[in-house]
Amino acid sequence: MKSCSQKGLRKRSLALLGAVLMMGTAVLSGCAKKSEGATLKIGIGQFAEHGSLDNCRNGFIEGLKEAGYIEGENITIYYENAQTDGGTASQIVDNFLEKGCSLICGIATPMAQSAYSAAKKQDVPVIFTAVTDPIAAELANADGTPAGNVTGTSDKLPVQMQLEMIREVMPDADTIGILYCTSEVNSISAIEEYKEAAGDYGFTIIENGIQTTADIPLAADGLMKQVDCITNLTDNTVVSCLPIVLEKATEAGIPVFGSEVEQVKIGCLGAVGLDYYSLGIQTGKMAAQVLKGEKKAEEIPFEVIEEAAFYGNTAVAKKLGITIPDSLIESAAQVFDTIEQ
Amino acid sequence: MTILLGILEEGFVYAIMALGVYITYKILDFPDLSVDGTFPLGGAVAASLLCKGMNPWLTLIVSFLAGAIAGIGTGLIHVKLKVRDLLSGIIMMTALYSVNLKIAGKANLPIFSRETIFENEWLESFLPEGAKRYVTVMFLFLILLAGKLALDAYLKTRSGYLLRAAGDNEILVTSLAKDKGFVKITGLAIANAFAALAGCVYVQMNGFFEISTGTGTIVIGLASVIIGTSLFKNVSFIKPTTAVIAGSLLYKWCVSRAIRFGLPSNDLKLVTSVLFLIILVFSERKRRGKKNA
Structure with a gap:
């Protein structure tokens, strides 16, 4: 317990060094990536990284494009992957909200739930995809209507x-x-x-x-x-x-x-x-409807893809x-x- | 503002758990990995009880007790069966994965439609619309404060003194004719009770239980404890428990900044590991320094 002040000082500076290193990493990586200029911001959070979910995401971006929302022109898309970590998932959503995203897309069940949980406080619409059972996930009511300002597509197996x-x-x-x-x-x-x-x-x-x-x-x-x-x-x-x-x-x-x-x-x-790419496109079009203000997410029931x-x-x-x-x-x-x- | 609220919310929740890790890691010198299992245990208990319609505030108590039982389990494995400390934790953590699945019934249990301590009719009845955003962070702060004060008070009791003695000097405990094994088990029970309480609150905040939420809890706990206690080591008027809370907030702030400034989340685990390594090397040095002094 008792140590001379010099030793104490060294310990403290080591701790500080740790904290500084962490911030340094954050700042450095910040310099590397910046995208500005577009008006609408959309956040895509994906829970895990594998082929079908990646296809979903690419399809979603394509679906938005077909409806007139082109990345880099009139929208900015932020993409983050939670790598199956629940804690990271909620951090990603907080980050999207802080950046002022007008819509959040959650790919796979836990990501969709995190997005809905955080976004509902600010009434930001959430569009999900690759959620097998939206009713069991409580993203939709038992009759299929949205549980809140949230809707999307389901990838139920045929x-x-x-x-x-x-x-x-x-x-x-x-x-x-x-x-x-x-x-x-x-x-x-x-x-x-x-x-x-x-x-x-x-x-x-x-x-x-x-x-x-x-x-x-x-x-x-x-x-x-x-x-x-x-x-x-x-x-x-x-x-x-x-x-x-x-x-x-x-x-x-x-x-x-x-x-x-x-x-x-x-x-x-x-x-x-299922064709996950077309599932993504379908989801992207739903998102476009919400962005254009044609309908609110809470007015659109979730859709199940049928083309197997x-x-x-x-x-x-x-x-x-x-x-x-x-x-x-x-x-x-x-x-x-x-x-x- | 959103991000600040997010950091405070997450920081407060994990600080509850970090208070537990402070007991095991700092006081008992016991690297207890069971918290990776007891954190989701609290969540599983809360989610399944809320689905059965239990009062949300009561789930806090039940989760706390469930965590304590798991902690006693780890303690018994270590003390009675003479399994090494690290292994006892790993055994308990692994076993709890199955137990948690059993309790929740499935890997993902949503409670969006249930009443929680943050969202219920009683609150809706008098809270103005604008205040709702701050309800969560306020309640979290109160729960954390209650936990911290209770722990501070406990450490001043006879049993609390023995706990501190057990970490520093086991012989002293024995010479006082006390069973040092019993003291360790008590410490583990309290620590894991705090972890489970944090898990219970976390699930109510997020609106769903997910089996994967426990992964890496111990890393956050250790980081919070070590950052906090190291930074405020020479500030005598700050209690270690307060320092741990500050450590938790600081850790969450750093992680959130890292994501905010565009650190790809794929690299997050690497950054966490490097950070963890720095912390471990640093604390190892400190321990050696202590022995030399």
Whole structure:
């Protein structure tokens, strides 16, 4: 406890140094980036970084453009990614509000909730996208009307169409396995829907919940032994480690169905998937309506994208000795004949 | 103004948790990682109870107790099963992930439509429209102040003195015919109770519980404690608990400035880590200095 004043001074200056360093980083990085001049400001907050959410964002910017809001001309767009950190998410929104954004776009459920929570105090409209269940997230009321000055688009999985497709490709299959992460609420609601609908197509669903990517190899091994095929959700944790699942499935000769085009590209047999880019465009157009003052966000019910299409991979089919029916190939939005590594 | 309010709100919430970290890290010299689990534990308890219609103020007490129980758990693992301090915390933190999911029922539980301590009919009935923006920060300040004063008072009691002795000189505690293990468990219980209380308030402020909110809590806690206590070390009239609160505000201010001035949030973790490293190296030196003196 007792130390001579010189030592105390040194300790204090070290602490100060730490604080100064931190501020220095902040100021330096501030010099690097500046965009000024445009009238309207829009903040886009994205919760995680992966293909479908990036497509959403690019689509959103394109949708705004189609409606006459061009980045750098009449609007300034700020983009921040929370990297799946809840604390950062709310900080990002505070920052958007401080910058005077007239609209905030929240991509994925937790980001949308953070945006709504902070923006409602100042009545700044929030437009969300890639929220699977806006009602469960309390961004919309049970009847589908907005819960406040917030609306957007939902990326509900086309579960029925996916099951129908699997039945067509595998007429004799009984069980479908699903891997999901227990901390992703979207996956849990999707699984419930799968379980409800599976019976209609003569399937049983066997699910296996994991907590981190490290659990995937063991969980996948366990699942392979019990099922005829596997179908993927849009589960961020599982999708980010999809190559591991695919490798194990190929070894076991079990087909894996995906939930979007990117997954089919890298080795899923097929998928009835959403086009996240057009989901983004649709969202961008909704945002433009609000910006133009045609309607308030609280007057627009959220929209669910309906345009799902089949994507197939013939190279995977060949490897597994499965033929994808011609009817599916003909109706496909895209068919790949190679497996992207 | 918005950003200032944001910093105060976040700073106050995390300061409640940092008061707990002050007990473990500074007083007991125990690097307790369980707060990464007890912070969301408080949130999970609050969100699930609010969904069941409990009075928002009561959830503060229940969360506080839940955190204390988890802290006792960490303490028992360490003291009774003789697991190293860092590992005991990691074990508790990992276990709490599953427990939190069980309590909340799912990974994301919104409470936008429920009454919270910041938004309820009673408040709506008399507050003017313009004051609503400041309700949150005011209540947070009051809760934090109550916590701080209670902790200050506790540290002056007999049990509080023993707690401080346990960190500085374990032999003294034993020579007073007191069980030093019991003292450690008490400290951990109080510390984690504060962390859970902070989590409870945080969830009510944000309007939803999210399982990922706990990640990195300990970093914020340690940063607040070390920045605060180091900066005000030689200012004798400022109590360490006050210094910790100042540290929390300063830390949140720095992070918010960093984002404000365009630091890509992708780099935020790196900056936090570098900062954390500086803090650790610096505090390690200090500890060695203490031994030499």
